[in-house]
Amino acid sequence: MKRKKNLFECFSEWATKATGSSAAFILAVSAVVIWAATGPIAKYSQTWQLIINTGTTIITFLMVFLIQKSQNKDSKAIHLKLNELIASHEGTSNRMVDIENLTEKELDQLHKFYVQIAELAEKEDDLTCTHSIDAAEENNRNKTENLKKRKSYSKQEGENA
Numbered sequence: 001m002k003r004k005k006n007l008f009e010c011f012s013e014w015a016t017k018a019t020g021s022s023a024a025f026i027l028a029v030s031a032v033v034i035w036a037a038t039g040p041i042a043k044y045s046q047t048w049q050l051i052i053n054t055g056t057t058i059i060t061f062l063m064v065f066l067i068q069k070s071q072n073k074d075s076k077a078i079h080l081k082l083n084e085l086i087a088s089h090e091g092t093s094n095r096m097v098d099i100e101n102l103t104e105k106e107l108d109q110l111h112k113f114y115v116q117i118a119e120l121a122e123k124e125d126d127l128t129c130t131h132s133i134d135a136a137e138e139n140n141r142n143k144t145e146n147l148k149k150r151k152s153y154s155k156q157e158g159e160n161a
Contacts, residue, residue, distance in 0.1 A: 016066055
């Protein structure tokens with residue numbers, strides 16, 4: 001399943017790993033210390049200040065794109081893994097597959113469903129009980145109907161006694 005990566009993808013992965021390392025941090029701190037130490041020699045001139053400002057701006061600008069590329073790939077991989085887990089598990093709601101393509105309004109609506117599940121879960125006696133949205137609503141309906149039947153039955157027995 002492993003495919004050949006393009007040049008930018010290879011460079012992006014390498015640069016992300018390299019810049020996220022302890023060595024990269026030490027190198028960056030060293031560069032700032034060297035720059036600061038040269039201040040008295042350069043008489044803290046505008047050119048001296050421009051060197052650090054320009055260098056950090058260019059590096060930051062380029063790193064934004066590399067980091068975003070890496071995050072996009074990681075995010076896609078995580079979404080696919082989660083979709084596989086959702087699709088393969090019998091008790092989960094398939095509504096969650098490909099959820100990242102919903103609009104903000106649709107996500108807000110789905111969030112409301114999960115608030116309902118949380119409210120239904122508070123009524124549960126079993127902490128290990130989990131439900132999909134549909135199963136939680138159905139389970140709650142059944143429990144409510146059963147409770148009404150029991151109350152009705154108890155009331156009838158009280159009247160008959």
